[in-house]
Amino acid sequence: xxxxxxxxxxxxxxxxxxxxxxxxxxxxxxxxxxxxxxxxxxxxxxxxxxxxxxxxxxxxxxxxxxxxxxxxxxxxxxxxxxxxxxxxxxxxxxxxxxxxxxxxxxxxxxxxxxxxxxxxxxxxxxxxxxxxxxxxxxxxxxxxxxxxxxxxxxxx
Amino acid sequence: xxxxxxxxxxxxxxxxxxxxxxxxxxxxxxxxxxxxxxxxxxxxxxxxxxxxxxxxxxxxxxxxxxxxxxxxxxxxxxxxxxxxxxxxxxxxxxxxxxxxxxxxxxxxxxxxxxxxxxxxxxxxxxxxxxxxxxxxxxxxxxxxxxxxxxxxxxxxxxxxxxxxxxxxxxxxxxxxxxxxxxxxxxxxxxxxxxxxxxxxxxxxxxxxxxxxxxxxxxxxxxxxxxxxxxxxxxxxxxxxxxxxxxxxxxxxxxxxxxxxxxxxxxxxxxxxxxxxxxxxxxxxxx
Numbered sequence: 001x002x003x004x005x006x007x008x009x010x011x012x013x014x015x016x017x018x019x020x021x022x023x024x025x026x027x028x029x030x031x032x033x034x035x036x037x038x039x040x041x042x043x044x045x046x047x048x049x050x051x052x053x054x055x056x057x058x059x060x061x062x063x064x065x066x067x068x069x070x071x072x073x074x075x076x077x078x079x080x081x082x083x084x085x086x087x088x089x090x091x092x093x094x095x096x097x098x099x100x101x102x103x104x105x106x107x108x109x110x111x112x113x114x115x116x117x118x119x120x121x122x123x124x125x126x127x128x129x130x131x132x133x134x135x136x137x138x139x140x141x142x143x144x145x146x147x148x149x150x151x152x153x154x155x156x
Numbered sequence: 157x158x159x160x161x162x163x164x165x166x167x168x169x170x171x172x173x174x175x176x177x178x179x180x181x182x183x184x185x186x187x188x189x190x191x192x193x194x195x196x197x198x199x200x201x202x203x204x205x206x207x208x209x210x211x212x213x214x215x216x217x218x219x220x221x222x223x224x225x226x227x228x229x230x231x232x233x234x235x236x237x238x239x240x241x242x243x244x245x246x247x248x249x250x251x252x253x254x255x256x257x258x259x260x261x262x263x264x265x266x267x268x269x270x271x272x273x274x275x276x277x278x279x280x281x282x283x284x285x286x287x288x289x290x291x292x293x294x295x296x297x298x299x300x301x302x303x304x305x306x307x308x309x310x311x312x313x314x315x316x317x318x319x320x321x322x323x324x325x326x327x328x329x330x331x332x333x334x335x336x337x338x339x340x341x342x343x344x345x346x347x348x349x350x351x352x353x354x355x356x357x358x359x360x361x362x363x364x365x366x367x368x369x370x371x372x373x374x375x376x377x378x379x380x381x382x383x384x385x386x387x388x389x390x391x392x393x394x395x396x397x398x399x400x401x402x403x404x405x406x407x408x409x410x411x412x413x414x415x416x417x418x419x420x421x422x423x424x425x426x427x428x429x430x431x432x433x434x435x436x437x438x439x440x441x442x
Contacts, residue, residue, distance in 0.1 A: 003321060004175075004205040010214060010316075010325035017218045017276060018329075022268035025225045029248045030267075032232035032241075039234060 125153035161308055163400050165191060170292065170396045172311045173319060174209040177201035188305030207319055214316035217279040218272075225275075247275065251428065258432045261341075261439040266432060269333075273326065274428040280322070281388060281420030283315045285413055288395040317388040317423075320381070327381035330431050334376065337438040346441065376434055380427060387423050391416050 129149055161169065168191055176185045177198040184201070185208075186194035198205045228244040237245060251271045259266050291314045296307030316322045338347045351369045352362045395416075398408045 002205065003324065004203055004207065005177075006205070006207040006210055006319065006321035007325050007328075009206060009211050010322045011329055013211070013215050013218060014272075014325055014329045017222060018265075018269050018272045020222050021225070021272045022265055025222060025229050026248070026268035026271060028229040028232050029225070029245065030252065032229075032234050032237075033245055033249060033252075035234040036237075 124156045128152050173207040173313050174311045175205050176208050177205045188309045209312045210316045210319040218276050221275045259436040270428045274424050277427050278424035280316045288399050318392045320385050323381035323385040327377035331377035334434050334438045341439050384423050
């Protein structure tokens with residue numbers, strides 16, 4: 001258990017080891033560690049940012065979707081309204097057309113009837129005159145009996 | 157031609173370093189000599205005796221540590237680390253965290269110093285867990301086979317931290333750094349003031365202060381060295397004593413080794429931690 005020259009040898013060895021460690025071992029190792037720490041920190045930050053971006057984008061998409069839906073609903077609503085309007089309009093138009101056609105038909109019928117009536121009256125008058133002529137032959141004085149004939153015609 | 161050993165001789169054999177020295181008769185070692193002869197071999201060389209087993213094992217382990225860490229450092233990637241790199245980085249980060257917690261100055265030496273102390277001391281302590289007879293026995297067999305000496309006359313202690321020289325060298329190295337940084341940061345006057353004007357700030361108390369502070373200061377390297385040495389030497393001695401128990405050593409070795417795992421890590425950690433704290437104190441300007 002003697003203190004001897006070994007002490008000096010160990011002291012030198014110790015100094016050399018510490019020097020070597022300080023010069024060649026410690027700096028590259030610590031650099032690697034610190035650089036990796038920085039890398040990891042950056043990566044975490046980037047992922048945080050990406051997550052936030054994603055959230056934002058999702059929010060935006062949802063909003064846009066909602067807007068689009070609202071627009072679509074509005075368009076449909078408008079279309080329905082327009083369709084109803086069109087149907088109403090057409091119905092009304094048709095109705096009017098019908099009434100017009102019916103009215104014109106009536107008028108035509110009336111005119112035709114009047115015409116036929118007139119025709120008929122004329123023919124009956126002529127027939128009556130002819131009949132009376134035949135019955136009376138000569139006795140009839142067209143001049144004298146014209147008023148009677150007229151009366152007959154009016155009665156028909 | 158192995159001789160029988162008594163228990164006492166066995167213990168002494170395990171506690172004797174392989175020594176080498178220069179004497180007037182040339183290079184002397186205790187290799188191949190009986191216990192008494194061995195302890196007398198380098199008597200006249202006085203201080204200039206080299207414990208070659210301590211030196212060899214400690215330098216081997218130090219080089220192993222630096223080689224491993226340097227290899228990783230050279231190929232260190234900032235991407236996903238491999239298993240070795242992850243392990244090395246774990247150790248580096250552990251030391252770095254401790255330094256950052258206790259040391260608040262800016263100094264590029266403290267952290268590598270802490271790392272060197274921690275890993276190197278740990279590796280040397282770890283040699284304590286190698287079965288206590290294995291390496292000395294192997295050395296003995298090799299010595300016997302190669303040069304025909306009695307294997308019991310080949311000496312080798314494999315745990316460098318159980319040789320007081322090594323912990324003391326570490327302690328003194330740290331002590332020199334404490335003095336260096338104290339003077340560098342506070343200036344010579346500041347350092348002198350710290351030694352003389354504390355804890356009683358009055359001129360008449362200067363001698364008392366100086367004695368108190370000097371003892372505090374000088375105790376640091378020795379407390380560092382003796383704590384490490386004492387723990388490891390005691391642990392080693394108990395391993396040796398257990399090994400003398402014959403069959404009883406079998407159940408006893410294991411629990412002691414398990415307990416010792418705690419001791420070797422703890423001692424390496426304490427040495428590193430106290431070094432950092434002492435150097436941190438040296439950097440503090442009052």
